[in-house]
Amino acid sequence: MVAGPVIPVAAASEGRGGGAAVPNPTFTKDVAPIFQDKCESCHRPGSIAPMSLVTYEEARPWARSIKARVSARQMPPWHIDRTVGIQHFQNDRSLSDDQIDTIVRWVDAGMPKGDSTDMPAPKQWPAESVWNFAKQFGGPPDLIIRSEPFTMPAEAQDKWFRxxxxxxxxxxxxxRAIEMRPVTVKGRRIIHHAMGYLQQEEPSDSPVGAGVFMEWSVGKQGELMRPDSGRLLLPGSSIQFEVHLHAVGEEISDSVELGVYLYPKAQQPKYRQVLTALMASHGLELDLPPNQITVTENFSVMKMAGRVENFQPHMHLRGKAMSLEAILPDGTRQMLSFVRNFTFYWMNNYVYADEATPLLPKGTVLHVTAWHDNTVANKDNPDPNQWVGWGDRTxxxxxxxxxxxxxLSDADFKAEVEKRKAGDSKTAPH
Known part of the structure; x- marks a missing residue:
């Protein structure tokens, strides 16, 4: 008999991850460290955000807007519902309740600067041309696969480059790691998302296919495999890029590139990882009537046991929410993740922490549900009177x-379950 699943689900505590709120915060001592940790990856000179928050002089004019955005949990962009499902992620950029309270208190107190000696040392950010995993792996990728250049006019309908x-x-x-990106920072303005489809001949007895090699959208840093897993490239393989371009009022030319870090030739990971699109619609059938909220769902059966590594919803302007649920072979249902406030402008990839990855047996059904808001209440909706279907355009x-x-094989699944349970028993309070 195959071991049962391990799904470590726990609701978040209200003040997680940020320490106690500060009663009389200043920028230099209390707010700047939060901005460095959670905001400067985008809000710094030369990056993609419209303003820098590195210095007091840069941040103060935006203080009331910052208060509104962080209080509503619109910024930093992290849209996982904190009351259900898995709550532990490798890449959690959200603010704790205490961090939000510190920022709010600072603004309400008149944005005091504080003592300059309390200001943390400036964070050293690599140049935009440096690959995200360069420091971890000691240099640039082993393979760099670059598309030919493309140009998006200042004014035009959406275009696709393949x-x-x-x-x-x-x-x-x-x-062991992949990063896809526009070659220039300016290119991020015209590329909503880019795909890299892996084209290769799989062995006839392979239980899994090649899948999608990589997907990129604003906010995604790359794909880092866990040490026991990897994606397989075979001789003669190719990458078919698919780049979704939209006009921004300025003609911009760019390329996209894939940076691939390889395991040493003598090292083969234990598990093969595949990136898959789990549909919340039946194929490409999607029917959204005007002035309505529509719910769609679909079910995918796992033909092998597996470890679910992440959850990354993909919808467009009318997308409102999406959930991922596991229905186990015995009929038990468990919510894995729920993105309540989806936004088209931040296609976040929610990567589960090592100890939080669901281990699911063969025969588990992955149930994806999507909510689309085609009403006037959706501020991103271009026209609530339109009947909308599936398509590539924004x-x-x-x-x-x-x-x-x-x-995982059934034997490996059983071993992973036992290892996880043994680890849980060691850390549990006695």
Whole structure:
């Protein structure tokens, strides 16, 4: 008999991860460290945000707007519902309740600057040309796969750019990290998202296919495999890029590139990981009547046991919310994640922490539900009187989740479950 699943679900505590709120906060001592930790990755000179929050002089004019955004949990962009499902993530950029309270108290007190000697040392950010995983792996990627250039006019309908580029491998190689990005910072303004589809001949007895190699959208740093898993590249494989472009009032030219970090040739990870689109619609059928909220759902059966690594909803302007639920072979249902306040402008990838990844047996049904708000109440809705269907354009809609699954044999699944349970027993209070 196969071991049961491990789904570590716990509601978040109200003040998690930020320490106690400060009664009389100043910028230099209390607020600047929060901005450095949670905001400067975007809000710094030369990055994608419209303003820098590095110095007091830069942040103060925006203080009341910052208060409103953080109080509403619109910024930093992190839209997981904190009351249900898994609450532990590798890449959690959200503010704790105490951090929000500190910022609110600072604004309400008149934004005091504080003592300059309390200001933390400036955070040293790498140049935008440096790959996100360069420090971790000691340099640039082992493979860089770049598309030919493209140009988006200042004014035009959405465009799609779909070149195919050979990878150039002559032997199988395992991948441990991937990053996809526009080559220039300016290119991020015109690229809503980019896909890298892996084209390769799989063995006839392979239980899983090649899947999608990589997906990028604003806010995504890359894909870092856990040490026991990887993606497989075979000789003769190619990447078909698909780049969704939209006009921003300025003609911009750019390319997209994939940076691939490989395992050493002698090292083969234990588990193969595949990136899959789990649909919340039936194929490409999506029917959203005007002036209504519509709920759609779909079900995908896991043909092998697996470890679910992440949850990344994908919808367009009318997307409102999405959930991922596991229905176990015995009929038990467990909510894994729920994104309550989805926004088209931040396609967040919610990567589960190592100890929080769901371990699910063969036969588990992954249930994805999507909510679309095609009413005037949706401020991003371009026209609530339109009947909307599935399509590539921004004004069309989609309903799927990008999910990485590391596939396990039944024996490996049982071993992973026992290892997880043993670890839980060691950390549990006695």
């Amino acid at each position: 070149p195919t580029v050979p990878i150039g491998l002559t032997e199988p190689r395992w991948v 004004v069309d809609e989609m309903a799927h989740a990008w999910v990485n699954i590391s596939y």
